[in-house]
Amino acid sequence: MTNEWCGWREATERALYGPESGFYTRPGGPGPAGHFRTSVHASPLFAGAVATLLCRVDATLGHPDELALVDVGAGRGELLTGVLAALPAEVSARVRPYAVERAARPQGLDPRIGWRDELPAPGSVTGLLFANEWLDNVPVDVVETDEDGVPRRVLVRADGTERLGGPVEGADAEWLRRWWTPPLAAGAPGDGTTEGDSPVCGSPGLRAEIGRPRDMAWARAVRTLRAGLAVAADYAHERGDRPLFGTLTGFRDGREVPPVPDGSCDITAHVALDACAGPSAERLPQRAALRALGVEGRRPPLTLAATDPAAYVRALGAAGSAAELTDPAGLGGFGWLLEPVGGACAGLLKGWDA
Numbered sequence: 242m243t244n245e246w247c248g249w250r251e252a253t254e255r256a257l258y259g260p261e262s263g264f265y266t267r268p269g270g271p272g273p274a275g276h277f278r279t280s281v282h283a284s285p286l287f288a289g290a291v292a293t294l295l296c297r298v299d300a301t302l303g304h305p306d307e308l309a310l311v312d313v314g315a316g317r318g319e320l321l322t323g324v325l326a327a328l329p330a331e332v333s334a335r336v337r338p339y340a341v342e343r344a345a346r347p348q349g350l351d352p353r354i355g356w357r358d359e360l361p362a363p364g365s366v367t368g369l370l371f372a373n374e375w376l377d378n379v380p381v382d383v384v385e386t387d388e389d390g391v392p393r394r395v396l397v398r399a400d401g402t403e404r405l406g407g408p409v410e411g412a413d414a415e416w417l418r419r420w421w422t423p424p425l426a427a428g429a430p431g432d433g434t435t436e437g438d439s440p441v442c443g444s445p446g447l448r449a450e451i452g453r454p455r456d457m458a459w460a461r462a463v464r465t466l467r468a469g470l471a472v473a474a475d476y477a478h479e480r481g482d483r484p485l486f487g488t489l490t491g492f493r494d495g496r497e498v499p500p501v502p503d504g505s506c507d508i509t510a511h512v513a514l515d516a517c518a519g520p521s522a523e524r525l526p527q528r529a530a531l532r533a534l535g536v537e538g539r540r541p542p543l544t545l546a547a548t549d550p551a552a553y554v555r556a557l558g559a560a561g562s563a564a565e566l567t568d569p570a571g572l573g574g575f576g577w578l579l580e581p582v583g584g585a586c587a588g589l590l591k592g593w594d595a
Contacts, residue, residue: 253380256502288323309368314375315340448487468583477576
């Protein structure tokens with residue numbers, strides 16, 4: 242792997258998706274489940290909730306003859322496998338599942354699942370598109386303010402060594418001004434603190450990730466649908482609460498590690514879902530979304546232990562799994578971005594409090 246200087250977006254692309262040495266694409270790799278725990282791996286309740294959502298989409302669309310389920314960033318197909326197992330037979334018979342993943346198709350996967358390395362053509366499918374922890378792995382550039390407070394692109398080598406490059410300009414500078422809160426992006430339009438195309442602030446050493454590639458990736462994913470619902474679930478932050486030093490980090494073997502772009506670890510950063518959102522989008526925390534889909538973390542009544550101990554143990558285990566998925570300090574704090582396409586699927590999760 243080259244050790245030349247480049248931006249984090251280029252370095253991450255090579256480190257995660259390089260054909261021979263990429264963290265996700267190297268032959269024989271364990272996939273995401275070998276290194277970190279997502280909602281999909283935490284409990285089959287998550288796949289069951291996605292199955293419930295797919296059934297709602299199906300009913301709203303009038304039970305089409307072919308119902309698409311597109312899993313973007315499919316890992317090793319775990320979510321699709323779980324959803325297919327949880328669907329009613331009548332719905333399952335009409336579902337056409339697609340896994341969109343740049344790694345090779347795993348052996349033994351359900352033959353019904355179509356495996357592809359890119360999204361279906363725009364406007365080609367009707368149904369549900371679901372992207373669980375995909376956008377955080379769409380590579381982005383990192384910026385840091387210099388001693389004069391000017392945001393500059395951070396350059397990196399494969400060994401993780403960094404240095405500052407040129408000032409952020411053009412569309413990337415505009416994205417910072419619009420979507421990253423002060424003090425980093427104090428150069429908002431009309432505030433009188435811009436210098437050329439770069440936002441200016443007075444504090445050196447602040448960092449941010451430029452989410453524009455994710456905005457474009459998500460818009461392309463939504464366009465896949467002719468009608469239906471697109472959902473992204475991910476680590477997220479809001480414009481009013483962006484972290485001062487960014488969120489770029491790495492994961493390997495279940496532990497957080499420095500983000501070294503040499504293919505040895507996952508490289509991830511939280512997602513500005515508010516920037517990705519289209520005009521008809523809805524956003525809510527995962528805990529609220531899952532509760533709206535029937536996932537509750539309530540303990541079963543103790544009376545059940547006396548009348549049916551086995552059922553009580555099963556219910557207690559389900560409650561524990563549901564509590565993990567909806568914990569506001571953990572997976573339940575993830576953001577869900579819902580984009581209805583065609584209008585019919587708006588508001589499918591409304592009426593539930595966070």
